[in-house]
Amino acid sequence: MKKIHCTWVTILLxxxxxVISNCDNKKETTSTSPSxxxxxxxxxxxxKKWEATPSGIKYNHWKTSTAGKKVFASTAKIRKSIxxxxxxxxxxxxxxxPPGSMLGFGLMIRIHDEDYILxxxxxxxxxxxxxxxxxxxxxxxxxxxxxxxxxxxVSHAPKYSYPIIAGNCVELNGKTIYxxxxxxxxx
Numbered sequence: 001m002k003k004i005h006c007t008w009v010t011i012l013l014x015x016x017x018x019v020i021s022n023c024d025n026k027k028e029t030t031s032t033s034p035s036x037x038x039x040x041x042x043x044x045x046x047x048k049k050w051e052a053t054p055s056g057i058k059y060n061h062w063k064t065s066t067a068g069k070k071v072f073a074s075t076a077k078i079r080k081s082i083x084x085x086x087x088x089x090x091x092x093x094x095x096x097x098p099p100g101s102m103l104g105f106g107l108m109i110r111i112h113d114e115d116y117i118l119x120x121x122x123x124x125x126x127x128x129x130x131x132x133x134x135x136x137x138x139x140x141x142x143x144x145x146x147x148x149x150x151x152x153x154v155s156h157a158p159k160y161s162y163p164i165i166a167g168n169c170v171e172l173n174g175k176t177i178y179x180x181x182x183x184x185x186x187x
Contacts (some may be wrong), residue, residue, distance in 0.1 A: 062158040071156045074114040075163045078154065082165075087148045090118070092141050098160065105135055108162075109147070117164045118149065120178070137177035138170065147172050 038046075050056045062068045081088045094108035097117060104122035108115060123135060133139075141147070148171040155164045170178040 059158060067161060068156075068158070071161065071163055074116065075154055075156060077112055077114055078116075078163075078165075082151055082154050085150055085152060085168075087150055087171075090116075090147050090149055092143055092145045092147060095141065095143065098162075101160070103164065105138070106167075107138070107141065109149070109165075115162050117160060117162045118167050118170075119164050120167045120180075134178070134181060137172075140177075141172070145172060147177075 051060060063072070078088060080086075088111050090109040090111045092107055093110050093115065097103060097106045097108065097119075101117075103117065103119040106117055106119040109118045110116070120135060120138065123133070149165070149167060150169040151165050152168055153166040155166070157164065166180075167178065168180045169176060
């Protein structure tokens with residue numbers, strides 16, 4: 001478990017390093033020429049370079065393993081709905097995430113006989129008692145509740161045996177009980 005966790009942390013560190021080095025390069029070149037968006041071949045070269053690192057090799061090994069193939073097959077079943085941002089009918093199977101999860105607040109759900117993690121991100125502590133927690137209605141869900149979800153994004157990680165769906169909108173009995181707040185000012 002710790003090896004998988006360390007692998008995931010290493011992957012993130014490599015990605016951050018690439019972003020930082022890319023930002024440094026942009027700062028140096030912006031004084032002489034306007035910055036150009038990365039081309040597809042530039043992006044492929046960065047990915048190829050990362051795949052040659054130990055983290056990239058481990059990730060590719062996981063991707064071709066039985067567990068990785070299962071996660072990607074589950075992702076493929078919902079890809080169309082994710083791309084088109086259409087409703088997915090789901091059943092809540094657990095009110096908590098797998099042990100050791102570091103995704104913040106989330107639920108386990110089942111869609112078309114496949115299990116998924118429905119992640120919402122970190123819960124912020126409420127300092128003002130007049131301010132309602134955005135997850136209030138999600139905390140009221142019960143196992144076997146049928147919900148409708150919409151999402152723009154599904155991801156996967158070697159640490160988890162399930163695809164991770166980013167919860168954008170959740171409905172229960174035709175009523176919206178959660179809608180992701182769009183953050184202003186970028187990331």
